[in-house]
Amino acid sequence: EALARALDALPKVDLHCHVEGTMRPTTMVELARKNGVTLPSDDPSELYTYSSLDEFLAVFWLVQSTLVDRDDWARLAYEAVTDSARHGVVHQECFFTPARHLAGGQDLAVIVAGLDEGLGAAEAETGTTCRLIADMDRAFGPEAGRQLVDELVDLRSARAPGTDRVIGIGMDSTELAVDSTTYAPAYDVARVAGLRLTGHQGENSGAQQIADCLDALGLERVDHGVPVLDDAVLTSRMVEERIPITVCPTSNVVIAHCFERLEDHVLPQMRAAGLLATVNTDDPALSDLDLGREYAAVAKAFGWGWDQMVELALDGIEASWLDDSEKAELR
Ligand code: HPA
Ligand code: ZN
Numbered sequence: 001e002a003l004a005r006a007l008d009a010l011p012k013v014d015l016h017c018h019v020e021g022t023m024r025p026t027t028m029v030e031l032a033r034k035n036g037v038t039l040p041s042d043d044p045s046e047l048y049t050y051s052s053l054d055e056f057l058a059v060f061w062l063v064q065s066t067l068v069d070r071d072d073w074a075r076l077a078y079e080a081v082t083d084s085a086r087h088g089v090v091h092q093e094c095f096f097t098p099a100r101h102l103a104g105g106q107d108l109a110v111i112v113a114g115l116d117e118g119l120g121a122a123e124a125e126t127g128t129t130c131r132l133i134a135d136m137d138r139a140f141g142p143e144a145g146r147q148l149v150d151e152l153v154d155l156r157s158a159r160a161p162g163t164d165r166v167i168g169i170g171m172d173s174t175e176l177a178v179d180s181t182t183y184a185p186a187y188d189v190a191r192v193a194g195l196r197l198t199g200h201q202g203e204n205s206g207a208q209q210i211a212d213c214l215d216a217l218g219l220e221r222v223d224h225g226v227p228v229l230d231d232a233v234l235t236s237r238m239v240e241e242r243i244p245i246t247v248c249p250t251s252n253v254v255i256a257h258c259f260e261r262l263e264d265h266v267l268p269q270m271r272a273a274g275l276l277a278t279v280n281t282d283d284p285a286l287s288d289l290d291l292g293r294e295y296a297a298v299a300k301a302f303g304w305g306w307d308q309m310v311e312l313a314l315d316g317i318e319a320s321w322l323d324d325s326e327k328a329e330l331r
Helices: 002-009 025-035 053-065 070-085 099-103 108-126 138-157 180-192 207-217 226-230 232-240 249-254 267-272 291-302 306-319 324-330
Strands: 012-018 089-096 129-137 166-172 222-224 245-247 277-279
Touching: 002 291, 002 306, 012 070, 012 245, 012 291, 012 306, 025 070, 053 099, 070 089, 070 108, 070 129, 089 166, 099 129, 099 138, 108 129, 108 138, 129 138, 138 166, 138 180, 166 180, 180 207, 207 222, 207 226, 207 232, 226 232, 226 267, 245 267, 249 291, 267 277, 267 291, 277 291, 277 306, 291 306, 306 324
Parallel strands: 012 089, 089 129, 129 166, 222 245, 245 277
Antiparallel strands: none
């Protein structure tokens, strides 16, 4: 339909997208074969099935296990941006979560150099710009998180190839039985080094945890943030400070089951409250999604027309970590 086509072409930014979650199922099969990783199925269409966040994370970890050498990371990054650019993404700030790879003996410098190589090639081809956010995997604990940030900061000081593309840190994976404020030492190191700060919170935890993270970690952005409206003080704080929330509506339905249907999502209430709540993909390939289709699904679910969707796209630019002149160029 016409609106869906226009929304696919509308210039958009994606601020909450895991590079591992962009892996084409066909690429996963090829990398698994190349690297000797056994998959539960050789049929690409059967690989990405899950019925809870925990099951999803198990699939995510399997995807990660197929990434072994620098070329694998470069291929993943190249395909991530060429795939998103085809659906109107002009800028993205992409997470990578290397805890599992580092624990398995891979080198952070090689991972970042590989990602940078693929992103650079895709940027040159598409014009879409891409920066990286190093995510701490909460399944590995705050000590591993701190080590990742220390190592990243050292590599940036040494001007290691590609490390200038990593502009911030975040945290992802499970929230259950995790006290995210224990990641404060890692966030402190990152802040001092001039890195930007975000974190997944409120995917399956409450508003109190979001408020705690703002206080203890100094988050400049919140990824997911679903229960924010449960806390009126938190909501007005985030409205007044223009702290963005990178919402992933379809992911919240199909991955974390926060809502039964897209129509039930609180994104409209978030935006009506004045929150800078944007729309993003999370793990597009793993949920059979692209940002064009996500915008179309959101427009349909909430009855939003072109003007409201353009406003949503402009809010995405505001919420990005581009500088003012780069933002002006995208508007
Ligand atoms: N939630 C938590 N961690 C993740 C996700 C998610 O949706 N995707 C990739 N890592
Ligand atoms: Zn996410």
